[in-house]
Amino acid sequence: MSAPAGRARRVLAAATAAVVGTLAVGMAVAAPSSAAAEPTLGQLAAAKGRYFGSATDNPTLTNAPYTAVLGSEFNQITVGNTQKWMYTEPSRGQFDYTQADRIVAFAQAHDQIVRGHTLVWHNQLPDWINSVPAGELLGVMRNHIANVAGHYKGEVVHWDVVNEAFEEDGTRRQSVFQQKIGDGYIAEAFKAARAADPNAKLYYNDYNIEGIGAKSDAVYNLVKSFKQRGIPIDGVGLQAHLILGQVPGSLQQNIKRFADLGVDVAITELDIRMRTPRDAAKDAQQAADYRAVTNACLAVTRCVGITVWDFSDGYSWIPSVFPGEGAALIYDENFAKKPSYWAVYEALGGTTTTTTTTTTTGNNGSGCTATYRAVGQWPGGYQGEITVRNNGTTALSGWTVKWTLAQGQTVSSLWNGVVTTNGQEVTVRNANYNGTIAPNSTVTFGFVGSSTGANPTPTAACTTA
Structure with a gap:
């Protein structure tokens, strides 16, 4: 009742x-x-x-x-x-x-x-x-x-x-x-x-x-x-x-x-x-x-x-x-x-870990910048996002981003890029549809992973083709 x-x-x-x-x-x-x-x-x-x-x-x-x-x-x-x-x-x-x-x-x-x-x-x-x-x-x-x-x-x-x-x-x-x-x-x-x-x-x-x-x-x-x-x-x-x-x-x-x-x-x-x-x-x-x-x-x-x-x-x-x-x-x-x-x-206004680190390298004027952002983090897992920016004066024809996972971190799935891993080293190359980036423009890829213990934000390095 x-x-x-x-x-x-x-x-x-x-x-x-x-x-x-x-x-x-x-x-x-x-x-x-x-x-x-x-x-x-x-x-x-x-x-x-x-x-x-x-x-x-x-x-x-x-x-x-x-x-x-x-x-x-x-x-x-x-x-x-x-x-x-x-x-x-x-x-x-x-x-x-x-x-x-x-x-x-x-x-x-x-x-x-x-x-x-x-x-x-x-x-x-x-x-x-x-x-x-x-x-x-x-x-x-x-x-x-x-x-x-x-x-x-x-x-x-x-x-x-x-x-x-x-x-x-x-x-x-x-x-x-x-x-x-x-x-x-x-x-x-x-x-x-x-x-x-x-x-x-x-x-x-x-x-x-x-x-x-x-x-x-x-x-x-x-x-x-x-x-x-x-x-x-x-x-x-x-x-x-x-x-x-x-x-x-x-x-x-x-x-x-x-x-x-x-x-x-x-x-x-x-x-x-x-x-x-x-x-x-x-x-x-x-x-x-x-x-x-x-x-x-x-x-x-x-x-x-x-x-x-x-x-x-x-x-x-x-x-x-x-x-x-x-x-x-x-x-x-x-x-x-x-x-x-x-x-x-x-x-709704919830905050997640959003610390970003960037590293710029490359052979295209100022090269490219990779900016890492932790979109979401929860016990046992996280979602990350990396934005690749062309800082140069001519269009990029391809890009590669690398970073090192901390102990206990993995990448389980990734979109808008092609990923390979070697131990704790992660390499993401552009997909066939987003390799070209105009000057001062960006593309973004994302991923979901698992983690144990601390889940630190890595330093991501970008190189150009």
């Missing part, structure tokens, strides 16, 4: 304070190392007045390594499945909150806020819905919302009131609600949700509305109409189930135009899928994509938070729906932090 209302309100108030930044966490962020624990994504987000959360589902709550991360890394939880209609009202008028209550209780025990998902959706409905006469369905929908949102009153900060009501071309999805109630069902759902829980923020949530286009235009016009008509709506959820290398260029602009209507925006179901298996180049692109999404949210004040649709690749929905694709999240199957994690970490 749900926690007592008084306790729920206290937990909710404390967690909400974290989201608006009143908890003094993450203000002085230590560089990640084995000696000092780095701040979590939730703490970093809270310091910026936002949340960074994860969806979860009931079967995973029995996995101790999973729940150790879920309960400590994030300051927000979304109930991934068990607040949906098929679970909460499996038979008409008979409500069951057992499974969803367990997730809400987990969040409360870890001082995490909860997003409710979802009250009205065309999918994951019990079979009996389809046999409800058209003249009764509006009353059934109102009753469902009153019961579910009422049950979680004071325990849920956001509700995804209506989910995925539009097609890609911006027309209405012909769901059972659209067919039997008509265009007005969305407004009626929001009014019922407001009556059931006046303090929860009410969201419309959908996929493929991250960039500006026909579908997001339809949602924009719906929200604009609701605001003009006094229909209660507080936010828009951009699901952000994205594809590697395809973050919409208009993402920030789109977030801002919704915010300018007077509503909040949340990234509600973020994952960025790739063709599997993973490799270093795909990891690097995914990291850049996660950084871009995070930066777009941070750039707009009313973008209140980001939720990944579960956090570990081992629990992602992607492989079961998109065969041959996956690796979409910020932790791998073994709960190791991926480069995408560290990209989000840095975008």
Whole structure:
């Protein structure tokens, strides 16, 4: 059962304070190392007045390594499945909150806020819905919302009131609600949700509305109409189930135009899928994509938070729906932090070891410079980046960078270059596509490695062809 209302309100108030930044966490962020624990994504987000959360589902709550991360890394939880209609009202008028209550209780025990998902959706409905006469369905929908949102009153900060009501071309999805109630069902759902829980923020949530286009235009016009008509709506959820290398260029602009209507925006179901298996180049692109999404949210004040649709690749929905694709999240199957994690970490203001050293040699005027930067560092591993600059007056036609690994360091994968190792000596030559560097221009390559003990920054030497 749900926690007592008084306790729920206290937990909710404390967690909400974290989201608006009143908890003094993450203000002085230590560089990640084995000696000092780095701040979590939730703490970093809270310091910026936002949340960074994860969806979860009931079967995973029995996995101790999973729940150790879920309960400590994030300051927000979304109930991934068990607040949906098929679970909460499996038979008409008979409500069951057992499974969803367990997730809400987990969040409360870890001082995490909860997003409710979802009250009205065309999918994951019990079979009996389809046999409800058209003249009764509006009353059934109102009753469902009153019961579910009422049950979680004071325990849920956001509700995804209506989910995925539009097609890609911006027309209405012909769901059972659209067919039997008509265009007005969305407004009626929001009014019922407001009556059931006046303090929860009410969201419309959908996929493929991250960039500006026909579908997001339809949602924009719906929200604009609701605001003009006094229909209660507080936010828009951009699901952000994205594809590697395809973050919409208009993402920030789109977030801002919704915010300018007077509503909040949340990234509600973020994952960025790739063709599997993973490799270093795909990891690097995914990291850049996660950084871009995070930066777009941070750039707009009313973008209140980001939720990944579960956090570990081992629990992602992607492989079961998109065969041959996956690796979409910020932790791998073994709960190791991926480069995408560290990209989000840095975008949220986390600091990593960034000491740089350079050595210049070569036969092209001033030669080339190799600048080393530790992008991310964690117990047992690190991510590095080297920028090669042409300091000469004519174009380079090739370059080589060398450095010596400290005892215990290895390079396990590298992108944008060709690597060879000889003991502790690392040599990276240009790839076939980035050997030419114009005067005063740069190219960059990156790598991931492992380390034991200290992880010192090396001196990298650059030579020209």
